[in-house]
Amino acid sequence: MALTKLNKLGKAIETDVLILGSGAAGCGAAMAAREQGARVLIVDKSKIESSGSLGGGNDHIMANLNTGPEWDTDEAVVNSFQGIRFGTANMVYHGWVKVIPMMIKKLEEMGIEFLKNPDGSYLRTVGFGQPGPWWLNIKDGQFVKRKMAKWVRGMGIDVLDHVMVTRLLKNNDRVVGAVGFDIHDGTFYILSCKTVVMALGNTAARVNANSTGNPFNCHIYPYDTGSQCVMAYDAGARICNLDIMHGATILPKGFGAPGMNALNSMGGHQINAFGERFMGKYDPNWENGARANQVLGTYQEQIEGKGPPFYMDMSHFSDSDMRLLKHLLVGDKETYGDYLEQAGIDLAKEPMEVELGEISLGGMLVFDNKYESTLKGLFVGCIFMFFSGALCGGYSAGIEAGKAARKVTSLNELDEAQIIHEKERVFKPLKVATGLTPKEFEHVIRQVMQYYMGYARNQKGIETALRKLNKIELHPDEIKANNYHEVMRANEARHLLKHCQLTTRAVMERKESGRSLYRRSDYPNLDKSLNKRLVMWQENGVPQISFEPLE
């Protein structure tokens, strides 16, 4: 058990391995570190039963099972994912692919079921233009996180719900803990540990909004505004890939939901306003190709005036496929059926209107072959993508964080001045009498990002965006909060601003198109010499940038 005591600054907790974030990656890291014999504390501003992208449900998990065919081998998956986004073949294999078969068995031990064929084999489907049917279909995907949370708690892992972590604590060049606050009663927490795993998510949401204008109504978890990269960067870590890790998808009109894997992989047809099935122009696998091609293809149709409206047509599905589709959609987002009913959509009879969704940002920490960041004691749990990548990558980082904790004989001393300064900074919005609400402050950030940093960009626009974001930074103390919920939103807004500034600075340097889902009109082609990671770090508060090849 973690040791808890009160001190003059707040509630102090001591543990061996501190996991920041209780989504899929955090749960994977916590399980692994606990299996290494460490005391483990997992912290999140949400509750572990519902936190993270997985808390909203998930209907598929990507898994190679090595059943014989060439497409089902470790090598096939590694070849698809190695590169500047995820790392070398060695990293993809050891951190993700090698772990998958064991993790599928572990999920089944938790009570998570996968759909089976009549002969008892897994029902597997193909998606994202991948070379084979790597996707297992999850039964009742909306309950996955509940079952995982129960498993984690049952392992004797300490869980601290409803605490937002705002800053990492350092002792010289080593990360030795973190501080945060309870989003309900404001209790200030000082968390001291031997190693830390960062598992707060690789994405930053609320950067812009879809047609509803509501940034919380988005396709990914909306309560993650980039804290993973921002806190690590602030502590002095090197971060990377902010320039290319942008995300977007096609949404049911007005409904910020995932679910496109089921619609695409089962044979849905995307149609433009003229009734044309157009995706063949943009990807050889049509709708079931690369998601970036579906997004950019739809964008191209839109600027050519061939939509909106756009539609996904599933009316040709067999009755059994339609039943399966509806099961999967509700597994991916529990309220999908309510949406269809209230919007008056019958998927079996008519096409569903869809829209080009909002852009999310992303980024990750630079790490070595032990998943340790460029700061000692700080491990990286969010590396790979999808449920599978988050869970397995977190697990791999948790093993190393647990092993490293064993080598640390005692907890490091914490710097009281750092803690006092952060406590004052975090709660400052409560003392602001007149100013912008967190919502108003965030809206100003989105005004810049949505206007200049959309699907098509150019150097002048990117420079203008950065200048305006920097102007906003001059006013962060004007955010006011009336309660601890709003203090949470205020600190999320601060992280969102910093993440947008760093991303905009990074995008300015990547003078090419084709490596992410935005296009640069001034650099419309892929530049093979830029097949490198764009790494950022700070020196005396000034962002530093370097293109670095994979090692």
Add this chain to the structure above:
Amino acid sequence: MPPKFTNDCTLCGICVNDCPGDVLAMTASGPVVLYPDECWHCGNCRISCPFGAVNIIFPLSMLV
């Protein structure tokens, strides 16, 4: 705005505690959606409710 609570609610507060966005609050007369525009429509409140007392009602802006 989602969610909407029915008369079957016993004021146990589990839905409030489980909401990942902290958009709900408990009052003397039951749970309320304190920050409706921060709701992700994830349905965790409904999954958590032991009494089936949660309905999901989408705002008009999401249905047009």
